[in-house]
Amino acid sequence: MNSTCIDTLDDTDVMEMQDELTPEQRVHWETSIESDLREIAEGKPQKYISGDEFWSELREAVMRQYEKV
Numbered sequence: 001m002n003s004t005c006i007d008t009l010d011d012t013d014v015m016e017m018q019d020e021l022t023p024e025q026r027v028h029w030e031t032s033i034e035s036d037l038r039e040i041a042e043g044k045p046q047k048y049i050s051g052d053e054f055w056s057e058l059r060e061a062v063m064r065q066y067e068k069v
Helices: 014-018 023-041 051-068
Strands: none
Touching: none
């Protein structure tokens, strides 16, 4: 059996991709990543929700907003 390892970075210029970010975008993503890593290190649970939960919460938020109008 032939096993081949392909390094995806061979075809991806990471530094070129980073240059496409504006300074504001870079600060946002660096802050977001640092926050996520800090929470993981502290053992905090992830705050991810499923697609169904997202759409349910979105519908509820829209309905609450329209009730105020």
